[in-house]
Amino acid sequence: MAISDLKLPEGVHAHTFKTPAQLADELAKTVAAQLNEAIAGQGVATLVVSGGRSPVAFFQSLIKQPVDWSKVVVSLADERWVPVEHDDSNAGLLKKHLLQGPAAKARFVGLYNAANTLQDAAEQADRLLAELPPIDVLILGMGDDGHTASLFPNSPNLADALDVANPRRCWPMLAPTVPHQRLSMSLGLLASAKNKVLSIQGQSKLNTLNDALAGTDVAALPIRAFLQPTLEIYWCP
Known part of the structure; x- marks a missing residue:
């Protein structure tokens, strides 16, 4: 199967690249242009990215692009509830691979805090995200189980997190893999991004x-909630 075989909804576009390096470079160029456009129009740009190992090449390419990082706010679509120093921390990953060189001037808004419980941590992150400027660029990933951000199938709070009418911005989530405790932006906040990839x-x-496109049960494959007009899909073998 090729990505051209997918029956994409109207307004969703797919781009195929030969290698991960090519995908990372082209995505970085596109994102840099979108950040610069936002800075030119409103004086600030907000970038929300996903963690994990897959985006590292993209991060390393993005910091080579000509962007005034002093006017960029960077945040995370989701976070593992572990200290920044922990190997599994998404914030730690960003500090190592994205918030370096010129990009170190960006303002980082993280989700992790050392609260007593995951619920308390999510509530604190929710209050902090209330001050996040409108999202200009959102970069999502996806797991083989159809999760994106930390919106995992059958996780407690999933229905609430996917309810766009719910004003809450951050939810405590449980992953099927270690570390289990996660913090995730809500669908409402993520979907508000001007540019979504x-x-x-x-x-x-x-x-x-392909499975997600063939059905409608969002709880089974949460990525389905994001397969909406204006989404750009970047894929490589």
Whole structure:
């Protein structure tokens, strides 16, 4: 199966690249242009990215692009509830691979805080995100199980987190893999981004995307909630 075989909804566009390096470079160029456009128009740009290992090449390419990072706010679509120093921390990943060199001038708004419980941590993150400027660029990933951000199938709070009418911005979520405790932006906040990209690699992710397009049960495959007009899909084998 190729991405051209997918029956995409109207307004959703797909881009295929030969290698992960090519995908990372082209995505970085596009995102830089979108950030610069936002800075020119409103004086500030907000970038929300996903963690994990897949985006590292994109981060490393993005910091080479000509962007006035002093006018950029960076945040995370989701976070593992572990200290920044922990190997599994998404914030730690960003500090190592994105918030370096010129990009170190960006203002980072993280989700992690050392609250007593995951619920308390989510409530604190929710209050902090109330001050996040409107999202100009959102970069999402996707797992083989159809999760994106930390919106996992069958996770407690999933229905609330996917309810766009719910004004809450951050939810405590539980992943099926270690570390289990997560913090995730809500669908309402994520979907508010002006520019939205789903970046995925490999045939298994393409198969999951095909499954998502073939059904309507968002709880089973949360990525379905994001397959809406204006979404750009970047894929490579």
